[in-house]
Amino acid sequence: MMLRCPSCHISHSLDQVVSDDAARELMGLMGTLPKEVSRPLVAYLGLFRSKSRALAWERALRLCQEVIALDPNGGQHSPRLGAALSETVEALRAKQQQGGWKPLTGHNYLKRVLESLEAVPMQAPAAPTPASALPVATGKSATRDTISQVLGRWNTEDAHE
Structure with missing residues (x-):
């Protein structure tokens, strides 16, 4: 290889x-x-x-x-x-x-x-979002929305670092 x-x-x-x-x-x-x-x-x-x-x-x-x-x-x-x-x-x-x-x-x-x-x-790294602040969802479309929201938060947190 x-x-x-x-x-x-x-x-x-x-x-x-x-x-x-x-x-x-x-x-x-x-x-x-x-x-x-x-x-x-x-x-x-x-x-x-x-x-x-x-x-x-x-x-x-x-x-x-x-x-x-x-x-x-x-x-x-x-x-x-x-x-x-x-x-x-x-x-x-x-x-x-x-x-x-x-x-x-x-x-x-x-x-x-x-x-x-x-x-x-x-600069100190941004504090992670606590699990209690994450949205709770049910169903396939709600799960997709939740994943999109979490990824959006990660992207904005990464942009601030």
């Missing part, structure tokens, strides 16, 4: 990934991270890859461990780390589009973004 990286678009066999110690450790580490951190981290790792070469598993693992060590929440995977990774990836991809860009060699840009985010207080 072939796997394709969404960031660097390199294809690897699942057998190769499982048989390589660094690849297996990287996948295990990524699996412990919340999606708000792991998704932008994968994209961030792609910024270290040159156009002509794949990123070695050992280097990807080391870079991932270094990024996690930068977490301002002491390794608890704070939302600031995910936000900083996303902001870094967006900014550097814009530079890539302009041309003359070279792959990253260190985490200095990410460190500056993290510092700027630490200076600005993060």
Whole structure:
């Protein structure tokens, strides 16, 4: 079975990934991270890859461990780390589009973004809607209406985050 990286678009066999110690450790580490951190981290790792070469598993693992060590929440995977990774990836991809860009060699840009985010207080997430506030419905059309209302609330809650 072939796997394709969404960031660097390199294809690897699942057998190769499982048989390589660094690849297996990287996948295990990524699996412990919340999606708000792991998704932008994968994209961030792609910024270290040159156009002509794949990123070695050992280097990807080391870079991932270094990024996690930068977490301002002491390794608890704070939302600031995910936000900083996303902001870094967006900014550097814009530079890539302009041309003359070279792959990253260190985490200095990410460190500056993290510092700027630490200076600005993060908003607390919106409180979830209590179950008692959800509408009660019976019948198929009422169930559809209830689902639409709940999804509408989730969408507006997500928009405020």
